Amino acid sequence: MSRTVVVTGLGATTPLGGDVASTWAALLAGKSGAVLLTDEVFAELPARIAAPVMVDPSEILEAHQIRKMDRSQQLALIAAREAWADAGSPEVDQERLGVAVATGVGGAVSLMEQYEILRTKGPSRVSPMTVPMLMPNGPAAVLGLEFGAMAGVHTPVSACASGAEAIGYGAEMIRTGRADIVVCGGTEGCIHPLTLAAFGAMRALSTRHDDPASASRPFDVNRDGFVMSEGAGIVVLESEEHAAARGAKVYGIYGGQGLAADAHHIAQPEPEGRGVMLAMNRAFADSDLTPSDIVHINAHATSTPAGDVAEAKAIRKVFGAHADHASVTAVKGATGHLLGGAGSLAAIATILALHDRVAPPIANLTDIDPEVDIDVIVKEPRKLPAGDIAGMSNSFGFGGHDVVLTFKSN
Template structure:
């Protein structure tokens, strides 16, 4: 399928467990570094947490933002603002009519830290001590609201919530906004801040987190036979998208093109993926159809691959089911092995990784895979980056979420 409006990526921004910006994050990913580390507080002893580590931001928000910004924003919004400012500057801080500028920034969980801290304040000190900015801080559209205010974006401010697929779906919605003529430029991505005892305890109770407390850096191990769950992470990834025509008119540098979007729902279970991978397959096939890209043109896949026992192989079989024999020449990367799982921010950060993989012709590595699962039917990039072919190439970024949300994006080189 061809679209009258091509959508290109002109700006990238991030703050992650690997670095405080895109450049340092990407360098750390190519170097195979892990962002996981033990908590430096009393949470484990105080709350009896069974998990003693997470993938926390490499550069703290308080080292970047002003004190007033920190006081009026939940961390989920803080991270989004940091990433959005970098992405906008990276795009050349384009001059654009606010009526033609949109924002789509999602969070899978929203302002959970503000919610929990405010309840503690009310419980311990009474209602009069609850901050008047509490509701604007905790609402799940807070990150996109602050981004839209920051840049005067009036074409729309949207916050799609689809659990761990939220960041990728936000980028897909931004593509649709530009294709539909609603905006010339859209700032899009995801942000998450859930490093707090309650969410960690809740994820641990659902048996989705790794319990490798003695070795956090090697805990996230997608496709390894000894994988035992994901490592919770935090951070934000933001991209600046615009119509190819608009980008060309202002002489913008273009990283890649977001060529296709595929969405589906499992309709199966609130947390478990549908065993046959039918929903994931439908999402990828839809993305390929939407992009007009053939299976043989796909050279790289950034997998959702969280390091759960069941989920990793369902996705691997789904990729093989979509690409068939063409999967044999695909370089598969599972970057959550390094970043941990950023939940609502994951799909956006991994879109950035996919864009840079095509731009730099390097597929990032998957670390910690000591014994690959014998049922893995794909060519996994392990430990060191792998060169990608020259010419026009394409990649898929997969993002899936609790509730059966499936999002696939097709990215092409320029």
């Protein structure tokens, strides 16, 4: 059994806006959400740039909800409510409704806050919600409860590829007949001195402190690392027949996924991109597509010196001459790196690009790295062709995880 899966709802809360519409408009305009962190707790860090969400969860959720949920869960809930409403709040048998929502680091900040309480006030003051807040499956569990999902609630974890892997997992639940609707995506809310110090210790972060808004510049010759950000991107996937039966609005068709691993290094990309190429080729096979069908690619490109070039080379090798007609964007120039939320936000941007026939430019890309021999979108949005078109969304994670998703216009 392999059923067609369509996208019927989108939701996001990001450094560019509190919903999909504002985020998409800012992406097309090439805006940046990155800022210098000026709070005293960040003062001694080697890298002090981040991109916080534009609309804080405390502006939307009630205080008692905030105290029970880790920030990653709050952001996921906000994005998921938008996606669910966007899908028309579908009537669905709850045994046929699933959730696949991922996070990269889970409730790390809640864990640290509770450790501080343990240290200063003792064990009797540790919150009884500590475990639900820190467990990586917490965001998925919160959404499962919110919507009453009984088909299964899942959390694939693969660092910065998690959000994409969750979408692939959710799509498989529908393809194989386990569910009719799956709420899926990724979330992250872990901007904290420790996480910044830790990524900083890996020399992974940009230190462009004199110009933080342009610190994240994928494929630019002057890139010097990524910008950590936060947020969530959630999509509602649905079987084609279920969506048709209720007359749902459809954004596009899920094509397929390609999964692979680098088997190279715990954090560094494999310079020849073998795992990345394997994942792209597997995505073609799973989607019944060829490189000539793909008109647009949403690259993982995080603005690190090694990663961006390795990905660009892998794209060129896999696509060959077809790379000349596949425009490439990288949303992290604008949003920074949402870690566990990055893959699903990239998927949303890919779906919208195919749907609206326009792809956003790469924010802050002014001088293309000469080693980047692909059609990167600079400065202005790029129109995509009419007719049946397909796009690809790449997500990679520390640990060597390679996840490639494809989508098709409807």
